[in-house]
Amino acid sequence: MNKGISFKFFKYVLPVLCLFSDRSFSSSRIIVDEKGEIIGNKNKRKFVWKRHAPFGMVLIPSGTFLMGGGVNQSVIPSIHVTEVKTVGPFYMDETEVTVAQYFAFLDIVKSDPESYGLDIDYINAKLIPDMNSWQRDFGFMFMDDSFGTSYCNDPGFGDRPIVGITFEAAQQFARVRSIYRNKYLVSKGLPPAPDFRLPTAVEWEYAAKGGSSSFQYPWGGPNVRDTKGNLLANFKVTKGNYSASGYTYTSPVKAFPPNGYGLYDMAGNVSEWCQDVYSPIAIYKDRSERSIDISDKTVFRVIKGGSWKDYAYALQTGVCDFENQEVARCYIGFRCVMSAV
Template structure:
């Protein structure tokens, strides 16, 4: 059974508010017209048999930054492959894309790396900050009542298994819970810790947090096209980075094995997040491009973006939609996240597939969301 997954809403108590007050289940599609999606500097190019003026090989004078690998530039088809029966409509149609070569983190940013950033900058993540109701209420339907002060406290979303089978997998409030005190230092709640987990991917990171880290590190987030191109690992036309064989999933990715969200058989060796490099890398030497934790990209999520692309025309270094648009969440702006997580299963989202994508509001963080960074030639000159 294929389940279409709507984006997990806010990391903030907004999630809690909307679930408990049922004010925002159905938002009027007429409140926001579908915007034009293609950025001005990415006009569709004439159809080409080869890619011209691409940075393919790493310039000799530039050294590979520590912890990164060079991804050679090239052309690929972005989006669902024909044989993928789990593909969702927002992964279609597939379209031709070319990207310049770039450097990418070999792994997701780890707890140790993020801790160093916080140590040097005294940065406070969104999940750790006091909640401003005056700001929050701008993102919810008019008239939504203010929750009690005991609820309006810093926190984030944590996952909890259900005790019995869940017949409706569209209602993610059955396993996601607002947890006061959950943040990157306490990813599963205030009593949890990252002590001894330096090599685990940092989570409970929202888009703003990832961008702050990038600025400190002299990096940026990948575009969705860059991320998907890199995830292919030099292959083309396959569902997963290792090929089309679902039977070897547990050997290649940290995902949910068993009945979601009741029982995880841990066939892949882990109940929750796995240390980076726990599974084999793809053809470019990148780890965890399938499963473990979702990863932020810089692209706005727009349900119409893929449909407005032409499969016959080549786009060079596309930046995605100019505006966010999701008729299911008209009150919030969302970015594209890629790669799936330890919570992905065949019955739920199967987002360890290369073309899989999901929307997440920019102020959302959760215990299954992290990021990795990229650097381009011009950034390192």
């Protein structure tokens, strides 16, 4: 394990795992009225609660939008379902979880597995990124596993999104991140805060639209280039052309402009795990792309956003895709959200 990653954790990642709040409490927050009923202390000067956005996250305000809206209907040979959805406020990571952040998480759980209800065998079997996924998914580009090894160990890749992890590993990252942060809060005499988690497909799409009710892309649309001709995301422009964006595979986070909410890479770079179990009945999908046997026991999860290996169509905010939750891909990563209360 690279010792430099531990330093990066304390310098860059620890603030992400901690919730910065400004709270003060009265020693008598609960009082009993003359009828014996427990009521809250109404003296606002004695009880002040002020919460700031967690470091590295942005507040996504509540609102209503057209889920599935903005997709270019001319490229869809089958039904594309749209539905009006209302979303409550939540915080979302401004970037996809990076290699440096994920390996800081591994350092934490490996140093004290029992504190997080884990053991070394489980960590090695389930949480270590599968860097063979580069060769397995794109053998014509990555003919051996040396690239995967470099992606994990070379500090130059620290600001790239983590890939090669399953849905379960992404969930464990969010769970451990919550435990670690709440331990910190308790040590400061503060109450625990809401847990980090993976976004729902509704939350993800709402955030991707950046404040619009029906943006085709996070930046609007229908164009995928700015006024100077520069691509606005990392994706495959034409068949076989993986480097038109300036990157042959993943790009550093924040390499392209953010959307209206200040979120980076909501289109392209890597697709992102969502909480939802994929259902061809409940979730809209272009049925011509591929089909799944819903009679077997395999669980598929929704992924959103498209990636470096996808065409522009997959980058649209209203497009939905899916993957086996037990499969790690070199083009799927994730980011976390946290309910805002």
